[in-house]
Amino acid sequence: MHVIDLFDAGARNYPDQLALTGAGGDVTYAETWAFSNRLARAMLADGTKPGTKFAALSPNSSVVMAAMLGAMRAGGAWCNINLRAAVDANVEILRRGRCEFLFFHSSVTDLVPAFTAAIPELRQVICLDSADTPYPSMSRWVAEQSDSRLEYRVPVTSLGIQGSTGGTTGAPKLTQASSQWLAMSTLAWATCWHFDAPPVNVAMTPVTHAAGCIALAHLQFGGATVFMETPDLDQLLDIIENRHATTLFLPPTVIYALLAHPRLDGTDTSSLRYLISAAAPIAPEKMVEGVERLGPVLCQAYGQTEAGFPLTWISPAEVAAAAHDDAKRGLLLSCGRATLICEALEAMSDDGQLLPPGETGEIVLRGPTVMLEYLDDPVATAEVQAHGWHHTGDIGRREADGYVYITDRKRDMIVSGGFNIFPFEIEQVLLTHPVVQDCAVIAVPDPKWGEAVKACVQLKPGAAVSAADLIDACKAALGSMKAPKSIDFVDTLPRSPVGKVLKRVLREPYWAGQSRQVS
Secondary structure, eight states: OOHHHHHHHHHHHOTTSEEEEETTOOEEHHHHHHHHHHHHHHHHHTTOOTTOEEEEEOSSOHHHHHHHHHHHHTTOEEEOOOTTSOHHHHHHHHHHHTOOEEEEOGGGGGGHHHHHHHOTTOOEEEESSOSSSSSOBHHHHHTTSOOSOOOOOOOTTSEEEEEEOOOSSSSOOEEEEETHHHHHHHHHHTTTOOOSSOOEEEEOSOTTTHHHHHHHHHHTTTOEEEEOSSOOHHHHHHHHHHTTOOEEEEOHHHHHHHHTOTTGGGSOOTTOOEEEEOSSOOOHHHHHHHHHHHOTTEEEEEEETTTEEEEEEEOHHHHHHHHTOGGGGGGGGOOEEEOTTOSEEEEEOTTSOBOOTTOOEEEEEEOTTSOSEETTOHHHHHHHTGGGSEEEEEEEEEOTTSEEEEEEEGGGOEEETTEEEOHHHHHHHHHTSTTEEEEEEEEEEETTTEEEEEEEEEEOTTOOOOHHHHHHHHHHHHOTTTSOSEEEEOSSOOBOTTSOBOHHHHHHHHHTTOSSSOO
16 A cells, blocks of 8 residues: 555545645645646656655645645655755755755745755756746646546555654764555554544644644545644634644644643634644643643654654543543653554663563564665664664653653763763653743763753743752752753753754753763
């Protein structure tokens, strides 16, 4: 099965239903299906083979999603760059990845020469939405092609997605995964969601990443995705109320900002069924607040560019039950149970031994969505595939009841005075404070202990608290060894284009002049 087969199922069942809407205009399933056939034929006529790489440089738009579907129908492999990332970073990803097709939005026409100059394999550059650029327009490029059904089967073993890892600790690696990655990840959402009528999804975060996967997954249900060009919480609240949105994916930091928004309680959010948190762990206290203010809609998934999404799932009903019962509150630290795309998900010791339920180690897994390799990086590939399992780099455990708990990133561990300290548990304590909106805990060099714990804290608008008060709260909850030795108050935390905190950026000033960022 290919991801385009799942879209075709939605198009057969709901031809007159809106598939794509919001920024870029309204497009029905029948119209999207016809366009995707024309675009696929244009790409095949231009020499596209299974695994030919394409990318889209565009804000969220119905036009870009339709183009992605057409390129996938032709067997293209999606290279996920992000418009919000630095131009040089995107150029380098596509240069290293040897991308051949670039679809772009007219609003970023001035950026295109940087790509054409640096990427020798780039042979087609197509403007999605305008004929008034120096490049061919999409409408003219596909005009002569038929919109009838394209009888073309994409091999399931062909390259389907070239992902760029988050780059939160350094230069992104480029993953190579078969077309099963998209098909199985899309199908997995059907085991998580239930809709009695075609749903309405809102894409506020970039569809080049997790939001795009969730938008693709809605197509099998006959659902519509409302595309937002720019992230704006006021506009988001209007869309939820006026478009009767059922589904929303946001990283935790944006959920925190939404909960702090003064208009939230005055907005009708009763249509929501799923507010999905992913990309980073979410604070249990924020989940409780979300349930109290939004109802039983908070849920969580865990995924990786290297391994698929969703790998785990905890439903709104499970979250709400835990939020309402102090005895079950600890379940809010779980990212759920493994989904059906995991043949197995376990914790492993450093010497490659699988650990029994309840013991903490590195989360490892097997399944059809695990990548094939990192492009041109056999050393990193061998490391991540050691002992015949995919190594996530996340520290955690699987309990006997199947619930998975991610306790930290392996590379974020702080070693202070010979003791291992994981930032996650400190961050969870800080996030319980009523004036803390977000935070990140990092290691800084210390002449006595090697590394010391520092917290970077973003307060809610207009709020105030002393560093001493926050440190005392951590000491009371965790003891003096794990409590931060210092706190920096920041206006905002540096983030990647998909919302992950860039801890390396926070660490850099403190480790300047050191031979390595560890002691």
